[in-house]
Amino acid sequence: MKRYLILEDGTTYEGKAIGANRESIGELVFNTGMSGYQESITDQSYNGQILMFTYPLIGNYGVNRDDLESVKSSCFGVVVHEVARRASNWQMNMSFEEFLVYQDLPGISGVDTRAITRHIREHGAMKAALVNEISDAKFEEFHAINLIQNQIEISSTHSPYPNPANGRKVVVIDFGLKYSILRELARRDCNVMVLPYDATAKEVLACNPDGVMFTNGPGDPESMNESVLEMIRTVEAAVPVFGICMGHQLFALANGAKTTKMKFGHRGFNHPVRNLATGRIDLTSQNHGYAVERASIANTDLEITHEEINDETVEGLRHKQYKAFSVQFHPDAAPGPHDADYLFDDFMEMIDEAKQTQEDK
C-alpha cells in the first residue's frame, strides 16, 4: 500500500505504508544513529514527533524485550528508507514491522531519507503528516491542525511508583523518562520513587529523598507550568539534584535562563561534548530540539559546565550555590555511547557529600 509523507511547506514524498494502518500528524525530526531504533522509538522524548532514521536499513536485528525505553511508544510515526526482510539477532522476539503494528505506530518506507534529511537541515524541523492518499482536502485538514503542546502531560506517569532497592533514596520526576535513567540508578542500587511531572515540592520532599533527578521529556520546555519551575527552585535548595535533557532545560528555566528552539536539533549519538572543567570530551547520545540560550545564563546563579564542541550548544549547567547540575545529553545512553555515564557516579558522590554535611551539622 502506498503512503505519503507530506511536509508543511508542501513537499511530498511517496513511499510504502508500514506499521499501523492510520494517518498521523507530527513534527518531522531525524536521528543519525546507525543502531538503536527500538530505543529511539520507545523514547518518550519523541512524543508528538514523526521520527526519521538517516541510516537506511532499519529492523536488521528485530526488536527484543530488553531494549525498551518505555512500554508504549509515544512518537507519532516513523520514516525509514528500507525495513529488513529477515531480521536476525538471538535476542529478538518480534520483527520491526510487527512491533510497529503492536505499538499502533504508522510508518513509511521506501523514501529517500537522505533527501528529506537535507531538506530539514535546510528548512528546519517542521510539521509533517503520514497520509494514505493526497488531496486538497487532506492538505487543508493538515494545515488546520496544530501540533500538540502537552506532550509532557501525556508522557509522564500519573501516579507515583517505586523502584525499590537498598541504597540512596532518589526521587525521579518523570517528564517522559527513559528507562535507561532508572537502569543507571538501579545499577547504583538507588531506592527510587518516580513521581509525576506535576508533583509539588512538598510531595517531593515528603519522600525524604537523598537526591532528586529531573528526567528527559518531550516538547517545548517554556510551555511548562510555572508551578513545576517553582518545585525545582524549592527542591534544588534542599537536596542534590541532577537534570537530564528536558530536566536540564527546566532546571535552567527555573533559575532564570531561557531556552530556544533549534533549527533541527541534535538527535543521534555522535555529538562530542567538552567538559569545561576537565577538558574531557565525550561522545554523547542526544535527543533535543530546544537548547538553553547561552547569553541568558549571564545573570543567573548558573554556570556552564559542558558544551558541544562544534556548535557550542550549552550541554551542561551547574548551580553556583546548590549541589545541583544538569546535562542536555543522555549520560544514560541507550541508544548510544556510555562515555558520560560517570555523571551518575558524580551524582551519587554529590548525594554522599550532602549527607555527610548534614550529619556533620
Next chain:
Amino acid sequence: MPKREDINKILVLGSGPIIIGQAAEFDYSGTQACLSLKELGYQTVLINSNPATIMTDTDIADKVYIEPLTLQFVSQILRKELPDAILPTLGGQQGLNMAMELSEAGILDELGIELLGTKLDAIDQAEDRERFRALMNDLNEPVPDSGIATTVEEAVSFADQSGYPVIVRPAFTMGGTGGGIAQDEAELRKITANGLTLSPVTQVLIEQSIAGLKEIEFEVMRDSVDNAIVVCNMENFDPVGIHTGDSIVYAPVQTLTDREVQMLRDASLSIIRALKIEGGCNVQLALDPAQDRYYVIEVNPRVSRSSALASKATGYPIAKVAAKIAVGLTLDEILNPVTGTTLAEFEPALDYVVCKIPRWPFDKFVRADRRLGTQMKATGEVMAVGRNVEEATQKAIRSLDIDINYIGDEELADLNEADLVDGIIHARDDRIFYLYEAIKRGYSVDKLADLTKINVYYLDKLLHIYEIEQELIATPFNADVLELAKKNGFSDEVIGKMWKTNEKEVRAYREQVGLSPVYKMIDTCAGEFESQTPYYYSTYELENESTVSNRKSIVVLGSGPIRIGQGVEFDYATVHSIQAIRQMGYEAIVVNNNPETVSTDFSMSDKLYFEPLTVEDVMNVIDLERPEGVIVQFGGQTAINLAEPLAERGIKVFGTTVENVNRAEDRDEFNKLIQANGIRQPQGRTATTTSGAIEAAESIGYPVLVRPSYVLGGRAMEIVHAKEELENYMKNAVKVSHNHPVLVDQYLVGKECEVDVISDGENVVIPGIMEHIERSGVHSGDSMTVYPAQTLSQKVQDEIVKVSIKLAQSLECIGLMNIQFVVHNDEAYVIEVNPRASRTVPIMSKVTDLPMARLATRAILGESLVNQGLKPGLHPAGEIIHVKAPVFSFTKLDNVDSLLGPEMKSTGEVMGSDRTMAKALYKAFEGAKMHMPDHGKVLITVKDEDKGEAIDFARRFWELGYQLVATKGTAQTLAAHGLKVETVGKMTEENNIVDRIHDHRIQMVINTISDSTTSAADGIKIRSTALTYGVPLFTALDTVDAILQVLESQAFTTLHL
C-alpha cells in the same frame, strides 16, 4: 595541545614492497601522513624501498630516499639526516618492525631521535601475545583460552588440555602468515612447525577456536590527552575463521543491537586507552551470535588495511589525523576535512552501506590452494557503496573485474551436489557464488546458515537478489521490476540477460522510463551538516547531490583492485594524470573502486566517484558530468578495456585512438603493421585447435611460447619444448575456441629489454631503455631490471630507439606506450606492445626525473612535447645505476610454484640505486629481503640444459668460500669438472634436501627444475621448503649471476702461492 615546536625534522618510514597483507593501503596512509606533516610546517624525510608509490614522489616529502628498509641503510640515512623524530606507525608492520630494530640497535638513543606516535612498548604489548593476554586480563576483557608455544610439543600439550580445534597464530608475522586452524594433532604439528619458523621470535599462540562467531572490527583513534573515538565499525560476512583481509566485509555493522555495538565500543576504547595508542588502531572482536558473550581477537596498534577501508567507507581520513596526533595535536584541534566545519573529534554516521570484497590471485595461480583460513591470500580489494546490502554487494561483485560480473555464475549449474556443499562449507574465494547457486537450487537460507555460520540476515539478501532475478525473468520490460532491480544493484548487462536482450536495450528502456541513478555524497555525518567533500556514490533514489560545475572536466578511469599484473603502479600513473589535468585548469573527475589507494583519496581530485569500472557505471557518471572526454590509458587493462565501448557510445576517448589501440592488441593487425615497417619480431601463429597448435609449433620449431590470445600479465603463458608438453598445455591450461585462439610464438633466447615512450602524435620521447637481468622466458614483471642498460651494444640501442619511434608513430600513439624487445644475436625483436601506461612508469619517472604520466596527460590534452620542453628521442641517462627487483608473496600461498617463467608471479618491487652495478644489485637484493650470508652451503640442483652454466657459477661460489651441495645429477656434473661437492639424497632418502634445509644446514638454494620434467615434484618441494624456511632461493640462472656479482664485489680474492 598545539603541535609540537620542539621538533622540526621528521623521518617517515614507508612499508616497502607490496606483498600480500601489506599493500597499497600504506602508500595511501604514508602519503597522507607526509602531506599532513608538511602542511603543519615540518621538514619531512621519507624512506621507502618501493619505487612504485606516490609517497616516494619528490613532492610528497622534502627528501625522499628509495633505499632498502634495513638497519644498515636506515641507520646510514639517520646519521646523515639527523632527524628529530621518526614516525613509524604509518608504514605497516614493516614500519613497526624497523622501528623496533632501530631502537634495539641503540641508534635512536645515540642520535637522540624520538619515536612519534604510539610508543614502542605499547606496540610490543599489543603484538606480544603473552603481554597482550595479561593486559586483557587486567582490563577484564575476555580473550579465547590460549597459550604460548615455542616448541611443537608445547603446542600439542596445550591442545591436549583445551581440546581441538585450535588456532595457531605465529607472533610478529604479517597477514597472519603461517597460521591456521588445526583439527587434530597431525595438523597442529605441521602448522606449528611452520609457524615457529616464520615467526621472527620463534613463538606461536595456540588458541581455543572461536570459529563461527561473528567477526567485528572497530577502527579507533586516540590522542595524547586520552580523547578516544570510533571511526567505523564493520561486520564480516564470513564468521571468525577466515582472515578479515579475506572476508567480505560490511560497514557499518548490520546485525548487532545497539547494546551489542556499545558493548564492543566500550571494549575497544578501553583497550586503546590502556595501550595508550596515539593515532589509529584496529580492534578485532568475536561476538557470539547466540548469547551475550564476546572475545577480543587481536589489536593492530597502527593504521592498517582496515583503516584504509574505514577511511574510504566513512570519508574520515584516519592516516591524516593520525599523523597530526603524532605531533601533539588533539582530536578537538583538528578540522574534519570532509565537512570543513566540524572537528575530527567526531564519530562518523553513515547513511549508506559499504561492501568490501577481496580480490584474490587465483586467476593467476590456478593451482594454488584456494581455501581461505587464518592466513590472508588476497592481493587487493574492492569497495562499493549503496543504500542497501544488495546494491552494495552487487556493485562490489562487478567491481572485481573477474570473468564473472554477476553473483549468479552459470558455470556452477553443472556442479554436483557434493562439490557444491563442499564449496559452501570449506570456504574458498568463490563461496558467495556457491551460496547463490545453492539458493537457486532451493536450499533454504536457514540450512545455509547452519552449514556456514554466516548470519541468516546476509543469506536472505542473496535470496532477495534471487527473487528479483526471477521477477526480472518473469516480467521483462516492466518498469516497476526494473526499478526494484536497479535499487538492488542489478546491472543493465545482467538485466539484459534476464530479459534475453542486451545491455544497450535495457539502458534505452531505462532512459525511456526515466530511471537513472543519482549520486549521494559521502559526508561522515549522514547529511546532518553541510559538507565540502566532492566524494560520491551512485544509487537509485530521488535526489541527486552531485552538481556539475561550469568548468571543463576530464574523467580519469582508475585501475580497480590490486592484483598480480596490475598493481599500485597503475594507481601511481592515475594520480599523476589527475595532477596534470588539474594543473592544466581542468576539473579532474576520478572513477575507481579500490579503497586502498591514493587515487581514491577524495582530496587528490576535484571529484571522486566510488563506482564499479563497467561501461554502465562509467557512462552514468559521464551522462551527468558531460566531460570533455575520458582518459583510459593510465588505469591498466581494466580502463583500456572500456575504451572501445565508450567510444562506441560517442564518448571522446583521449589519447591513442581506439582503432590504434586495437591495432596494437589485435595480432593480425599488429603483424601487418610490423611487416609494413620492416620490424623484426619472433615468428608467430595462431591456432584454434590442438592439432593446429602442434602444426604451428612444428613449422616454427620448438621451443615455442604459447598463450591464450586474451592476456593480462602473462596469464597461462608457457614455454613448451616438445609435442607432448604442448598437448598437455592445450588440454589443461587454456580453453581454446574460435573466439579465443591460442598464440604460438617462436621462443628466442636472449636478453629482454623494454621501453616506455611518450608521444604527442608527432614527436616521441623515450625516457630510457631498461634491460632485464633474466633472459627471455621470465615475465618482465618478475625480472630484475637495470637502467640504464648495461650490456646492450650501441647498435642494438639505436635499433630499439628507431623501432620504438617508428611504432609509436605508425600506431599514432598519443600518450604512453610500452614496447618489449628480445635481443637475439645482437638484433632487437619486438615481442609485445602495450598501448597504454605500463608497470614501469613510476620507476622510470623517478629515475629519469621525467614525470611520464603527467607529461603524457599534457600531450593527450594537446600540449606538444616540445612545448613542454622535451627533446624528442632517447633521454640521456645519468650516472646512477638503478636496479629493480621483484618481490613475491609465495609464503602466503600454498601450492604456488615459485619457479619463474612467462607468467607473472610477483606482487611488488623494490629499487636499489648506486654508482656501480654491484652496489645497486646489492641494494635491490637487500630491499627485496634476499640477504646472503657471506659463507655457507649452496645447494645447486638444475635441469640438464642449465648444467653447463651451473659449473661456472659453482666455481665462483667455491672461490668465494661457499661449500657446494647438489643432487645426484648436478653433483656428478660438478665433480666431473673438478669441483668438490657433497651429494644429497632425493626426497625419499635419508639426509635429504628438505631435512637439510629444515635444519638450517643450507644457506642458499639454486633450483631450476621445471614443473614439466620428471623430477618436477622434487623441484617444487625443494623450492617451497626453501621459501618456508626463509632460505634465499634462485630459480633463474641470470639472477644467480647477479648475486655472484654482488658477493664477488664484497669479497677479497684469496690467492695462494
